[in-house]
Amino acid sequence: MFGLIGHLTSLDHAQAVARDLGYPEYADQGLDFWCSAPPQIVDDIKVTSATGQVIEGRYVESCFLPEMLAARRIKTAARKVVNAMAHAQKNGIDITALGGFSSIIFENFNLSQMRQVRNVSLEFERFTTGNTHTAYIICRQVEAAAAKLDINLSTATVAVCGATGDIGSAVCRWLTARTDIQELLLVARNRERLQNLQTELGRGTVADSLEQAVAQADIVVWVASMPKGVNIDPSILKRPCLMIDGGYPKNLDTHFNAEGVYVLKGGIVEHSLDIDWRIMTIVNMDVPARQLFACFAESMLLEFEKWYTNFSWGRNQITLEKMDMIGQSSVRHGFRPLLQLNSPSLVSGGS
Known part of the structure; x- marks a missing residue:
């Protein structure tokens, strides 16, 4: 059972x-x-x-x-x-x-x-x-949803928010080894852990701030669970922009009143x-x-x-x-x- x-x-x-x-x-x-x-x-x-x-x-x-x-x-x-x-x-x-x-x-x-x-x-x-299954599903969501929106991963910037967590680090490993994304932005509160992850991956850029990362990203993967959600100003986002919210409770508003911004409930099967x-x-x-x-x-x-x-x-x-x-x-x-x-x-x- x-x-x-x-x-x-x-x-x-x-x-x-x-x-x-x-x-x-x-x-x-x-x-x-x-x-x-x-x-x-x-x-x-x-x-x-x-x-x-x-x-x-x-x-x-x-x-x-x-x-x-x-x-x-x-x-x-x-x-x-x-x-x-x-x-x-x-x-x-x-x-x-x-x-x-x-x-x-x-x-x-x-x-x-x-x-x-x-x-x-x-x-x-x-x-x-x-x-493990959550990380796998989020990675598959990145690949499939990007294709659905005609976002070419080989020219795309992906930001992973919560990159040093258990799920976030696994997503970064997968994106690095199994996809041809152009740029990986690493976002988390602990800079030392971010630098250690960057060393492990052999690539990726440690972002100076969350706002900077999401403004540069074609795809944002949010896997930093917090007691309260995070509000993102849609005006700073690229168009199109895919936002995958893997937190529970969900960290992002599920609907943005902005053309070309798409939110996907991450880690759901x-x-x-x-x-x-x-x-x-x-x-x-x-x-x-x-x-x-x-x-x-x-x-x-x-x-x-x-x-x-x-x-x-x-x-x-x-x-x-x-x-x-x-x-x-x-x-x-x-x-x-x-x-x-x-x-x-x-x-x-x-x-």
Whole structure:
């Protein structure tokens, strides 16, 4: 059995979902309530592969909210993640994906030292961040969406915002080794890490600022998850400009009131068959029976393949070989990158 650990995008979102699910007493509660709420299994899932294989899973709501980080409740956030992991393990789930901020909190605050959670000793081989599949899907989105917009990669400048993160560094490796992009702009807060990544890649330019990078780029890949979104002034962007938002919650506005600017939800896949679940309705997917986060799909793929291992783990450990491996599995079982582009100038945005 596979598992998914997730969270809602904001306190307002959590309150609205509680109201929709018939828990009005939860809908009126503030952040303090959600800080103390325990993890819960809120959905049973059935997925059918394109090969005909059927697997079952469960969704674990961690009750973490991004406002906890903004309010500097780091210990609360850490407790939310490890408690959800312990809950998944106690319920016999073989491989569980850490979605959204769950994986970021685990990595950035070194929760691997918190193996003991009350009476549960966490078995980390039961968990994956899902970042390898997410990075693979984002790279495929870059290639396919660029072709759709007639952006020639061999003459294009690509900016990766969040380049030194686990997903960002993997995207940079892929773009460097597997495409012929003309220029790669590296954007992140830690300049030393940026310079180390530049050395590893053997190419790329460390951007002086986010604004400078996006103004120069034909394609912007945003993989720097933050508690609050980032507003980009469309007037500084090239035309056409492809912006791929791989964050959760999404960092960019999904629609720009500007001709020639296209926004794609990065790290999202579509399945070839309907999935029996309700959780993607709660997180506002456009086609909830078919669309999902690539990190969640990774745990499904590991269950399909019986690869019960922490396939994605640690920071900057994603290799091209592992991206190929999970990518081949993704195609085999019927997943494909989302290619629905949002723009006022695009009438039909199907994939």
